[in-house]
Amino acid sequence: MFNTPRNLLSALLFAPALSLAAGSAIITLEMPVGARQLGMGEVGAALADDATAMYYNPAGLAFGPLADEWKVSFPADAKTTPHFTNMASRAKNGFFSKSELWAGTVNGILKFDSEQWVDYHTVTLQGNAKVKDAVRVFAGTERGLDEYTRQVKKFNDIKNADDESHVVEVKIPWNLIVKDTITALLYESRTEKLWVGTPKTLYRFDGKAWKNYEDEIGSHRITALVNQGASLWIGTDNGLFLYRNGQFEQKGKVLPSQKINALVWSESRKELFVAVDGAGIARLVPKKSVNDKDRWSLFNEEDGIMDLHPTALAVDSSAHVWAAHKGGLSHFNLRKWEQVQFDGNVVNDISVDQKGHIWIATDKGVWRHLPDYATASGRKAELERGVAEQEGSVKKEDEWLHFHSGNGLSTNKVWKVLPQGNDVWFSTASGMEIYKDADYQLSAFYEKLLPVLNIPDLYHLFGGMTVPVAEWGTLGFFVNFVSFGSTVVSGDVDADDLVAYNSSEIVGGVSYGTRFPNNWGLGLSIKLFYSDLSSGAGAGEEEATTFGYAFDIGVLKKDLFIDKLNFALVLANIGPSVYYVDKTIEDPIPLTWRVGLSYEILSLADYRLTIAADYNREVVYDDDKGDPEPFYIACWKSIGHPERGGHGFTAFKNSLLQGVFNTGLEFIYANTVALRLGYLYDQTGKRNEADFGIGFMISDMLQFDLATIMDVGDNDGVRDGQMRFGALFKF
Numbered sequence: 001m002f003n004t005p006r007n008l009l010s011a012l013l014f015a016p017a018l019s020l021a022a023g024s025a026i027i028t029l030e031m032p033v034g035a036r037q038l039g040m041g042e043v044g045a046a047l048a049d050d051a052t053a054m055y056y057n058p059a060g061l062a063f064g065p066l067a068d069e070w071k072v073s074f075p076a077d078a079k080t081t082p083h084f085t086n087m088a089s090r091a092k093n094g095f096f097s098k099s100e101l102w103a104g105t106v107n108g109i110l111k112f113d114s115e116q117w118v119d120y121h122t123v124t125l126q127g128n129a130k131v132k133d134a135v136r137v138f139a140g141t142e143r144g145l146d147e148y149t150r151q152v153k154k155f156n157d158i159k160n161a162d163d164e165s166h167v168v169e170v171k172i173p174w175n176l177i178v179k180d181t182i183t184a185l186l187y188e189s190r191t192e193k194l195w196v197g198t199p200k201t202l203y204r205f206d207g208k209a210w211k212n213y214e215d216e217i218g219s220h221r222i223t224a225l226v227n228q229g230a231s232l233w234i235g236t237d238n239g240l241f242l243y244r245n246g247q248f249e250q251k252g253k254v255l256p257s258q259k260i261n262a263l264v265w266s267e268s269r270k271e272l273f274v275a276v277d278g279a280g281i282a283r284l285v286p287k288k289s290v291n292d293k294d295r296w297s298l299f300n301e302e303d304g305i306m307d308l309h310p311t312a313l314a315v316d317s318s319a320h321v322w323a324a325h326k327g328g329l330s331h332f333n334l335r336k337w338e339q340v341q342f343d344g345n346v347v348n349d350i351s352v353d354q355k356g357h358i359w360i361a362t363d364k365g366v367w368r369h370l371p372d373y374a375t376a377s378g379r380k381a382e383l384e385r386g387v388a389e390q391e392g393s394v395k396k397e398d399e400w401l402h403f404h405s406g407n408g409l410s411t412n413k414v415w416k417v418l419p420q421g422n423d424v425w426f427s428t429a430s431g432m433e434i435y436k437d438a439d440y441q442l443s444a445f446y447e448k449l450l451p452v453l454n455i456p457d458l459y460h461l462f463g464g465m466t467v468p469v470a471e472w473g474t475l476g477f478f479v480n481f482v483s484f485g486s487t488v489v490s491g492d493v494d495a496d497d498l499v500a501y502n503s504s505e506i507v508g509g510v511s512y513g514t515r516f517p518n519n520w521g522l523g524l525s526i527k528l529f530y531s532d533l534s535s536g537a538g539a540g541e542e543e544a545t546t547f548g549y550a551f552d553i554g555v556l557k558k559d560l561f562i563d564k565l566n567f568a569l570v571l572a573n574i575g576p577s578v579y580y581v582d583k584t585i586e587d588p589i590p591l592t593w594r595v596g597l598s599y600e601i602l603s604l605a606d607y608r609l610t611i612a613a614d615y616n617r618e619v620v621y622d623d624d625k626g627d628p629e630p631f632y633i634a635c636w637k638s639i640g641h642p643e644r645g646g647h648g649f650t651a652f653k654n655s656l657l658q659g660v661f662n663t664g665l666e667f668i669y670a671n672t673v674a675l676r677l678g679y680l681y682d683q684t685g686k687r688n689e690a691d692f693g694i695g696f697m698i699s700d701m702l703q704f705d706l707a708t709i710m711d712v713g714d715n716d717g718v719r720d721g722q723m724r725f726g727a728l729f730k731f
Contacts, residue, residue, distance in 0.1 A: 009028065020621075026505060026578065029482070036695055037056065039678060039693015041677075041678025042614070045554070048600050054525060063513075066441065066474045066513070070410075070433065070434075085105060087102065087425055089425075099700055103425075116197055119173060119298070140177075153705075157359075183223060184196070184235075186225035199224070201220065202217055228286075234248075239253070240260050254296055255296070260277070271317070304330070316358060347361070348361045349415065356424075360417075364428065401719055403435070413429035442729040443463065445727075457518065461481045475510065475511070480506070504571045505513075507529040525552040550572075569593075586628060593639075594614060609665070613662065615660070618659070619638035660684075674693075693705060693706065
């Protein structure tokens with residue numbers, strides 16, 4: 001009968017193949033997870049940007065996309081960067097779709113395709129089509145076609161016919177047609193059309209071609225755009241227009257001013273609110289039939305609005321109307337107007353996110369306001385009280401949060417705000433900034449271990465979930481499980497007396513990461529484990545089981561010395577030794593130093609290339625009596641006294657080679673397909689392996705990964721051909 005886990009593990013798993021240091025127990029603590037990382041040579045300490053960070057480096061939970069994060073997405077440069085004037089977005093309207101953002105500038109349009117900013121639209125040439133054919137469709141006109149084609153060829157560095165013959169995708173600049181300042185933007189999700197307003201007229205892009213509406217609507221400065229089903233409302237500096245079924249109709253001629261500053265449509269109440277410069281806020285109930293009439297009403301200072309010059313409008317989830325003025329807000333609660341003063345400040349824009357938060361952009365940062373009536377408790381209270389009681393009651397304290405240059409934003413000057421799903425975009429004096437409200441992430445992983453042994457119940461599973469907790473960081477929960485299968489061994493007395501043992505280990509835990517100034521992150525994982533190496537032992541025999549705890553501490557430094565260079569340091573599996581059957585025979589758990597670097601070599605609109613490297617050094621060390629040293633001694637003494645001994649440089653070399661070297665590359669195309677390559681060298685465990693992986697980013701929500709191992713050394717190669725499968729779901 002086996003009485004130590006060391007012997008049993010060797011019999012079960014050929015421990016050198018999995019490279020546990022001699023004498024350490026609980027192999028599952030060191031079983032790497034994630035098909036993405038395992039396709040890159042098992043690197044992950046400095047990457048640490050998905051739910052598997054809980055294994056590699058919990059400090060990764062301190063940063064996006066795992067944690068809520070402020071980020072300058074497009075930095076401003078007064079000499080080269082255009083001022084952002086407007087924004088429009090296409091939200092994810094299906095499981096397989098991706099979000100997009102268009103930003104208007106003082107000289108055209110930029111687009112954010114969920115990953116990168118681009119100043120062009122890509123067209124794939126079909127058949128014998130030439131660049132000129134693609135430009136003709138894009139421009140929607142023959143006028144100026146030769147000059148447009150010349151500009152596009154220059155943009156694509158096409159110098160001659162031979163260059164053009166090799167072109168498959170043509171990049172056409174967004175500002176080829178629309179070069180003016182963008183004064184209004186709207187993406188119409190129903191028809192998938194982008195409407196663009198300029199100081200001169202209205203444009204529409206249907207995904208292939210531009211159309212100019214100057215002949216139909218005239219030469220007006222377009223100030224606002226909002227859609228109502230199949231209708232488009234257009235605000236200008238000279239009137240309000242309705243576009244429907246290809247026809248334009250001017251509305252609101254009864255208004256005392258024809259200068260429209262902003263529009264918002266209330267879908268629940270079927271009303272249009274119009275910010276009329278110099279007159280206040282108008283409300284329109286559009287006619288429902290030809291014989292019906294439009295019904296107008298006008299709110300001014302006597303009705304409670306702050307002034308007659310509202311600059312922006314928004315409707316929240318309760319159909320309340322919010323108007324921005326230079327000095328504050330006007331709020332219409334469906335019964336009356338209320339005012340919110342912003343003394344000593346200027347309000348520039350207002351918007352509402354999907355959770356009911358009111359975002360207010362000002363010259364002194366951004367406020368996020370959650371009215372009590374927009375919360376679940378507030379809605380319940382309103383239902384329980386009558387209208388008269390509501391009028392005279394004291395409301396609960398509403399939630400107000402202020403973001404500024406001291407707690408997230410890079411500057412206090414904010415011109416525009418646009419919520420997009422969980423994210424919120426801001427046009428600021430520093431450029432385009434984003435507040436990323438991190439998704440919950442679910443990670444799943446499976447691999448069949450040592451395929452050449454063909455043991456059906458020898459496998460590895462991992463499941464993890466991360467939960468962002470606002471400015472506090474991110475929490476994570478995980479389970480790591482290994483089934484060692486069923487092993488048949490002979491008894492102590494009779495060699496023919498065979499006993500079957502089912503063996504497995506499970507590690508579960510919680511992780512937490514939080515961020516510190518200067519892009520430092522700190523993470524902690526607390527793990528509980530249970531190891532059962534002889535389940536099914538016969539009568540009178542003790543089962544070899546144990547349980548215990550361990551924890552990991554990790555740090556992650558983003559942008560070390562240069563942008564995109566990350567550094568990680570982790571001390572994993574800190575905890576007491578364990579025993580299985582005999583209390584006098586203790587085995588340490590695999591205390592491990594993990595050092596990592598990652599660098600994003602290439603970061604373009606369609607391509608991203610990242611290189612990463614890890615070094616893993618197990619630092620188990622026994623004292624003169626053969627008992628394991630505590631972690632605070634073993635973590636440094638094992639390095640200075642390697643198992644192979646030596647002095648000076650020889651000791652350093654032997655100590656270094658006692659660890660595992662991991663390197664990997666990841667190439668991502670169009671944020672859709674990822675190709676991965678990795679290499680792992682482990683002299684102690686006799687491993688010399690190449691790893692290959694591929695990933696599919698099906699949407700902003702779902703990613704599938706797979707990886708495999710190829711043995712490139714002269715060793716046993718028991719992991720050769722081992723497949724790994726992973727999935728990442730964000731919600």
